[in-house]
Amino acid sequence: MERSLILFKPDCVQRRLVGRILSRFEDKGLNVVAMKLMHITPDLAKQHYAEHVQKGWYPTLEQFITGGPVVAAVLEGLEVIRVVREMLGATSGLKAAPGTIRGDYSSSRQMNLVHASDGPEAAAREIALYFKKEEIVDNTPTITPWLRAGDEA
Numbered sequence: 001m002e003r004s005l006i007l008f009k010p011d012c013v014q015r016r017l018v019g020r021i022l023s024r025f026e027d028k029g030l031n032v033v034a035m036k037l038m039h040i041t042p043d044l045a046k047q048h049y050a051e052h053v054q055k056g057w058y059p060t061l062e063q064f065i066t067g068g069p070v071v072a073a074v075l076e077g078l079e080v081i082r083v084v085r086e087m088l089g090a091t092s093g094l095k096a097a098p099g100t101i102r103g104d105y106s107s108s109r110q111m112n113l114v115h116a117s118d119g120p121e122a123a124a125r126e127i128a129l130y131f132k133k134e135e136i137v138d139n140t141p142t143i144t145p146w147l148r149a150g151d152e153a
């Protein structure tokens, strides 16, 4: 079973879209195994976005991501990393296809509502940045046999 680190970014919290977007992940059959409301510090932002720290637009990204509370979560599911990235759509809300989360709710390249890990290594690194081991909970809903066949897992 795969895990992905999800952030409902400050724009998502401010626009009161967390519930609606979380519902899309729940409706898809993904399991929440950790979740908390928190502030991202500049130091955490630099660790999270290490690959972007040198970019010209990084300072405004840091200002944005530290500018209000976020909801951090770990989602679990089969192929969850790819599945959630596809549900989000392209980085810019202006380019993201209609029907995707960013395509439906964002008209911005920066304020694109949700972060999701882009691969297994990033997921492991990012989950460890936001959650202690004991904050991640075993959560296999009893309805699981009605979400997929037993030989799919």
Ligand code: CDP
Residues within 6 Å of the ligand: 052, 057, 060, 061, 090, 091, 109, 110, 111, 112, 115, 116, 118
């Ligand atoms: O989030 P994703 O992996 O789709 O995009 P990224 O290229 O890894 O960029 C990380 C985040 O930086 C984006 O989600 C945007 O919020 C922000 N960004 C920005 O502020 N300006 C850009 N020109 C590109 C990205």
Ligand code: MG
Residues within 6 Å of the ligand: 118
């Ligand atoms: Mg990225």
